[in-house]
Amino acid sequence: MDAIRTEALTKHYRVGFWRPRPYVALDALTLDVRRGDVFGFLGPNGAGKTTTLKLLLQLIHPTSGRAEILGRPVGDVDVRRRIGYLPENPYFYDYLTAEELLAYFASLHGVAAAERRRRVASLLDEVGIGAERRLQLRKFSKGMLQRVGIAQAVINEPEVVFFDEPMSGLDPLGRREIRQLVLRLRDRGCTVFFSSHVLSDAEALCSRVAILAGGRLVASGQLTNLLAFQVKGWELVVTGLTEAALQHAVRAGHVARATAFGAEHYALELPLSAVPDRALADLTARGARLVSLNPVRETLEDYFVRQVADAPQDRGLEAHRAG
Amino acid sequence: MRVIGYVALNVFKESVRDRVLYSLVAFAVLLIGASYLIGQLTAGQDMKIIKDLGLAAIATFGLLIAVFIGIGLVWKEVERRSIYSILSKPVRRHEFILGKYAGLALTLLVNVAMMTAAFYLVLAYMDTQFEENVRAIWPAPAVDPGMLRAIALIVVELLLVTAIAIFFSTFSSPLLSAALTVGLWVIGHFNADLRNFEAVVDSPAAAFLARALYYVLPNFAAFDVKAQVVYALPVPVSYLVTTAAYGAVYVGVLLAGAVAIFARRDFK
Helix, strand or coil: CCCEEEEEEEEEEEECCCCCEEEEEEEEEEEEECCCCEEEEECCCCCCHHHHHHHHCCCCCCCEEEEEECCEECCCHHHHCCEEEECCCCCCCCCCEHHHHHHHHHHHCCCCHHHHHHHHHHHHHHCCCHHHCCCEHHHCCHHHHHHHHHHHHCCCCCCEEEEECCCCCCCHHHHHHHHHHHHHHHHCCCEEEEEECCHHHHHHHCCEEEEEECCEEEEEECHHHCHHHCEEEEEEEEECCCHHHHHHHHHCCCCCEEEEEECCEEEEEECCCCCHHHHHHHHHHCCCEEEEEEEEECCHHHHHHHHHHHCCCCCEHHHHHHC | CHHHHHHHHHHHHHHHHCCCCHHHHHHHHHHHHHHHHHHHHCCCCHHHHHHHHHHHHHHHHHHHHHHHHHHHHHHHHHHCCHHHHHHCCCCCHHHHHHHHHHHHHHHHHHHHHHHHHHHHHHHHHHHCCCCHHHHHCCCCCCCCCCHHHHHHHHHHHHHHHHHHHHHHHCCCCHHHHHHHHHHHHHHHHCHHHHHCHHHCCCCHHHHHHHHHHHHHCCCHHHHCCHHHHHCCCCCCHHHHHHHHHHHHHHHHHHHHHHHHHHHHCCCC
């Protein structure tokens, strides 16, 4: 059984007051997320990520298509006992303290009083706001509210958790803590579905990803298997490389481009056709010393830019049908 | 029911911390200040005026709370997006609406109970300030439990106003909701005039519309027995029961409407 499954999930809105016209927020999304995965749901702003999450949480109703979580339809209230959700830029009740808010949400999940106290205390410490537990939420910064939001999303020890831009508003330390939390959730067997346009987070955490652009799914699978992220060359950093040795390597076709960092210190771009160990052997035979050798892949950043450029700019219904 | 209870308790806690109960201080100051002034200015009528004023103040403060909290209860959750977290929990949409309603109803009940206690304390004190011969001409004793009947119907009226405010707040902005709720409350107090509208207009269409509104809109005048209790006129228990049932039917219909609208809403 998949953790999450959607079939041709579609959402249209009507926009405009006098002459409303349909706007395709999500177009026939079909997706499977396996249990235990950390699944990255990626795309630039306005790609349809939040719309998908809201459909999965039944905060909005689909125009067509269907969605299941843990094998049950998304409208099923029992499903919501087993899932957690962090909305984008979460906001809670001004006059409650962090502790009271979490206790309130735990009680909505039916968590008994003693267990509630234990979970609230341990979660507040885990997300790093244990010291502010008795502070009213109106006095919280954006980053602190984000941490409260993450804590409330996992207060019921969910089997599937949805994080909408979980790193938003966090400083580098906070981002690292949340990355660690996501990995701990994964280790407990929890499926983590998180949307993000912060690509390095996805690269660091996700076992699989789906990429959305213009309301459409443009790619999905393991990051390393996606065609766009295959190796397209090598970067070799060497030192002790003389000008004559460099010219020889260029003539031999081992080096496509060289960037000088300092005297006899270069970053060399090898073409995909080059065999890196042969090029390296040739250079070291001429006195160069290896500093590093790395594969060059298209970054998610590059990929987004290309997909956004290719995606239909018109999100009207006709444009999508034609597409 | 458990979920409705938790949502209601949260509304109550928020309202109390949002300084709603400060209105009680304003009520007490108004009542005590007015009693003192009236004591200086009038003779013989003091007790009646204080009772009139006290009951009117309970109704007015309650109305302000019901309208101004009621119109924001649902709207604020949607606008600030706290609704996303709540509805992703095992909370059905109707439980959310009923919990919100029950929470505000609880806030109002506590408020009215405290205002009533303060009111009776003032009356008990005033009672000690008069001679026996003055007391003898009063239609009812100063500390008259009969006034609780008027207060009970004020509570029913406030519960109805709350239901109207929540109904509007499920689909419109606070400003519009406030205007519509207060508008209905005002029209409801002149409901009897709508029935006899044909006596003052020639247009049969206008008369028909007025008659239709008379049947559809709640008759708020029915909840107002303040004058009767102040003059110690009888307000039978049967009247209380039928009027409360009348209010309950409207509350039921309005909450059902609010739930139906809310269940279909998309939270973009």
